[in-house]
Amino acid sequence: MENYKKALEQVGIAYLGGLKHSAKMMKSFKKKVATYCIYLAPADLAGRTAKGTRINVCPKSQHCKALCLNSSGHNKADILYRGIKHSSINQCRIKKTRLFYNDRNLFMEIMIHEIERSRKYAESHGMEFSIRINGTSDLSPELFRYNGKNILEMYPDVQFYDYTKVFSRTKLQGMYPNYDITFSFDGYNWEDCETYLNRGGKVAIVFDSETMPKTYKGFKVIDANGYDMRYLDPKAASWVWSSIR
Numbered sequence: 001m002e003n004y005k006k007a008l009e010q011v012g013i014a015y016l017g018g019l020k021h022s023a024k025m026m027k028s029f030k031k032k033v034a035t036y037c038i039y040l041a042p043a044d045l046a047g048r049t050a051k052g053t054r055i056n057v058c059p060k061s062q063h064c065k066a067l068c069l070n071s072s073g074h075n076k077a078d079i080l081y082r083g084i085k086h087s088s089i090n091q092c093r094i095k096k097t098r099l100f101y102n103d104r105n106l107f108m109e110i111m112i113h114e115i116e117r118s119r120k121y122a123e124s125h126g127m128e129f130s131i132r133i134n135g136t137s138d139l140s141p142e143l144f145r146y147n148g149k150n151i152l153e154m155y156p157d158v159q160f161y162d163y164t165k166v167f168s169r170t171k172l173q174g175m176y177p178n179y180d181i182t183f184s185f186d187g188y189n190w191e192d193c194e195t196y197l198n199r200g201g202k203v204a205i206v207f208d209s210e211t212m213p214k215t216y217k218g219f220k221v222i223d224a225n226g227y228d229m230r231y232l233d234p235k236a237a238s239w240v241w242s243s244i245r
Contacts, residue, residue: 001113007106011099013092016110019118022135027227034122035228036115039093039135046097055101057137060165060186093136108146115155130159130229138164141172141179152176161231163204167192170201180231202230 001007008014017038020026028035040046043061048054100107115131122129133141133151141160144151152160153176161180164170167189173181183196185205193203197219204224207213213221222233 001109004110004113007110011106011110012095015114016096016107017114017135019121024135024228025132028130028229029127031227031229031232032127033130033227033229033232034118034125034127035130035132036118037132037135038096038111038137040097040100040137040139041090041093042136045090046094046101049098049101053101055097057097057139058165059138060189061138097137105146108144108151111144111151112146112154115158119158128159130161130231131155132161132228134162134164138162138166140166140169141176152179159229159231161229163230165189167196170196170199173201182230202233204230 008016017036018025019034019036020029022037022039025035025037040057041055043058044054044056046055046057096107119129131151133139133144141152141162142150146154152172156178158178159180160176160178161182162169163182163184165184165186167183170181170183173179182202182204183193185193185203193205194217197203203219205216207216207221212223215221224230224233
């Protein structure tokens with residue numbers, strides 16, 4: 001992308017996504033994986049599109065919105081000081097989210113440029129490369145389209161992964177070999193969790209670290225704190241304990 005810096009200036013952001021912009025993604029480096037990740041403004045924080053349509057990047061956020069990890073880390077201090085909509089981190093995430101809805105082509109051009117740059121970094125450092133689109137959002141990767149293809153089709157040789165509370169999206173894992181999904185338990189969707197587990201899927205749930213069980217409702221529990229890439233887990237593990245998502 002020839003005008004990458006100019007495009008960022010136009011939007012008012014320093015970058016769209018990256019490899020080292022959170023402690024979560026830095027854990028990937030310990031596993032020799034460089035993960036490109038984008039952090040958008042979660043749920044309905046971004047407000048409305050230029051045409052007035054209400055934005056919601058997390059369609060199943062009714063039970064987790066108040067506890068979202070978007071308000072953790074450096075952002076927590078900034079939110080306490082400036083307020084949730086005026087923290088510098090949230091302001092940037094709001095701009096990125098509105099760009100996604102207001103100018104999808106420009107969003108994708110920036111994203112593709114950063115993916116290519118990040119993949120080169122991974123290759124030059126002898127690391128595997130993966131992509132997590134939804135750092136603080138829950139959007140279908142099929143929405144990330146450019147020149148008639150979605151992002152999974154554009155990079156069939158790259159491992160993508162997501163955590164989702166949208167049960168219908170688990171079907172995409174069977175459609176795209178390069179897409180790995182971990183379904184997230186929100187305290188109210190156990191029926192969907194059990195269905196996915198019985199299909200051999202993975203589910204993320206948070207337990208107290210001092211009382212983490214070895215099994216839960218008959219499913220094996222593993223500690224998922226060490227890294228974010230659940231596609232690296234043993235294939236036999238069908239339940240995941242996670243304080244990451």
